Amino acid sequence: xxxxDDIDRKLVRALQEDATLSHAALAERVxxxxxxxxxxxxxxxxxxxxxxxxRLVDPQAVGRGVSVMLQIRAKSHEPEARQGLEAFLRxxxxxxxxYSMSGEWDYLMRIVVxxxxxxxxxxMRELLNHPNVATSAxxxxxxxxxxxxxxxx
Numbered sequence: 001x002x003x004x005d006d007i008d009r010k011l012v013r014a015l016q017e018d019a020t021l022s023h024a025a026l027a028e029r030v031x032x033x034x035x036x037x038x039x040x041x042x043x044x045x046x047x048x049x050x051x052x053x054x055r056l057v058d059p060q061a062v063g064r065g066v067s068v069m070l071q072i073r074a075k076s077h078e079p080e081a082r083q084g085l086e087a088f089l090r091x092x093x094x095x096x097x098x099y100s101m102s103g104e105w106d107y108l109m110r111i112v113v114x115x116x117x118x119x120x121x122x123x124m125r126e127l128l129n130h131p132n133v134a135t136s137a138x139x140x141x142x143x144x145x146x147x148x149x150x151x152x153x
Contacts, residue, residue, distance in 0.1 A: 002047040016150035019053040067141040071105035
């Protein structure tokens with residue numbers, strides 16, 4: 001873990017809220033000079049704390065308003081079978097997040113699609129046809145209570 005002081009933490013929080021802020025705006029927000037902010041940001045990038053800048057997209061605005069939490073069980077846990085399944089999962093654009101899990105299910109993922117029919121196509125024609133998928137359980141999100149990409153620092 002990188003050692004961060006209060007100014008670094010303020011910078012990270014501010015950048016998580018708005019990655020488009022200029023160094024001058026960041027400096028004003030965190031109480032440091034623009035040059036100091038620039039140096040600190042570069043150091044945080046080199047330390048692997050800051051790893052990219054993206055713009056978030058509203059799923060409804062781009063026709064991807066259905067979110068499904070999907071659990072799957074693998075047929076085999078042999079390294080080759082697991083690697084093949086994970087490569088397949090990483091390559092699917094509908095899968096926004098995927099976690100290898102402990103417990104009853106092997107993987108938990110968040111799927112985002114346009115509609116229920118789109119989810120059915122993905123599930124029935126793609127996922128369940130993968131040779132290492134044994135079974136699945138789907139949970140449709142009714143509404144989003146909280147969503148954030150900002151980590152507490």
